[in-house]
Amino acid sequence: MALIHKFKQGNDYYVIDVNSGAVHVVDELVYDLLDENKLRSKEELVKDFKNKYSVETIEEVYSELKELVSEGMLYSLDLYENIAKKSGQAQSYVKAMCLNIIHDCNLRCKYCFADEGEYHGCRKAMSPEVGKKAIDFVIENSGPRKNIEVDLFGGEPLMAFEQIKEIVDYAKEQEKIHNKNIRFTMTTNATLLNEENMKYLDENMGNLVLSIDGRKEVNDKVRVRVDGSGCYESILPKIKSMVDMRDKSKSYYARGTFTRENTDFFEDVKHMADLGFDEISIEPVVLPDEHELSLRKEDLPTIFGQYDKLYEEMLKRHKEGNEFRFYHFNIDLQGGPCVYKRISGCGAGHEYIAVTPDGDIYPCHQFVGNEDYLLGNIYDGIKKNEIVQQFKEAHIYNKPTCKKCWARFYCSGGCQANNFNFNGDMHIPYEIGCEMQKKRVECAIALKTKIMEMEEN
Secondary structure, eight states, X not given: OOSEEEEEETTEEEEEETTTOOEEEEOHHHHHHOOSSOOOOHHHHHHHHTTTSOHHHHHHHHHHHHHHHHTTSSSOOOOOHHHHHHHTTSOOOOOEEEEEOEEOOSBOOTTOTTTTTTTTSXXXXXXXXXXXXXXXXXXXXXXXXXXXXXXXXXXXXXXXHHHHHHHHHHHHHHHHHHTOEEEEEEEEOSTTOOHHHHHHHHHHOSEEEEEOOSSHHHHHHHSBBTTSOBOHHHHHHHHHHHHHHOOTTSEEEEEEEEOGGGTTTHHHHHHHHHTTOSEEEEEEOOOOTTSTTOOOGGGHHHHHHHHHHHHHHHHHHHHHTOOXXXXXXXXXXXXXXXXXXXXXXXXXXXXXXXEOTTOEEESSGGGTTOGGGOOEETTTEEOOHHHHHHHHTOSGGGOHHHHTOTTHHHHTTOOXXXXXXXXXXXXXXXXXXXXXXXXXXXXXXXXHHHHHHHHHO
């Protein structure tokens, strides 16, 4: 099991203590002396490195490393496994719901996991009655939790704008009655944004995810209308207008997807930053290997190079005072997520659910349509508690590969849906996703560390 992780970013050397989360910026000597699973004896290190460094220097550094070990800053013990085992027995309360407000879309994105909005079923919008009942369900099952997140999702949610208004109004009434705080978010392809609904979204959505895949030629190759035409020219001014309305207290992301068609996605991030967006996410597509747009192992060196370029660009822009945030490089070195989230991730299937237009409940939006994972419905409740238990227990300590991995507390074992869809088992990580995540974590840690150093000096 990895107890530390070493990596180099640019000209800098980094060491992460896996269990404590301590990050050390070190020189080449310290970097060389440390192994992933233990600090070897002074005699072994002198023997191996005396031709590169003086014995006196090795001995001096060794004593400092021993001190860090004794302080729990290197090779610290894992204190979380028992917490993870107990979490499987604890009662779960729903804290977030993906409300699939419509199974229909006015685009035909070539990489869409949702079968162009249909979710392998028929095109259908959620009625206000089902939406209200879903709000009742999440309130009833949230237990002592005060804060509840509801993500309006599709298809394209704005195709059901009238229903959204009625459901949100109802939620606002009910949150007061039940002393809850319901925060709405929405993911939209931006095609239907107009003056009326933008004002409404700005006032009522805590977060907005606005889909655009970067450069025009990239976007218009994959994010296409029913007739095959691109949407870039139409959506860009609308997204800009929507973002301009948001003040700093209201979050948004200009979000794209990169595929095998644009493994030079750094150019798309840069394009979006140059357009003035300061909250950007460009995420890797997740598709079966045989799909023409899927990412493959042989693409990884190119992808890693793009993340390196992004790291350098973000560092440069921070120095210049025109920085932007990249979703996958967001990391908190001083606190981070709670222990439970570090172990279990998003909580799909027990703390997080997805509800279809018919009121069926699934573990998350990516399981919608898979009848084996139909948990129940908003009228009769969750009936398949054995599946809920499966999700609760699918934490990093029940995933053999994750248990040994240095990045386990940053990725929390990866996406359960991706693991299942690629390997038929939530306990076996989606390998390409893992490799990209580890690279992003390294870049994120290096970026945060460098920025903190700049601000201190």
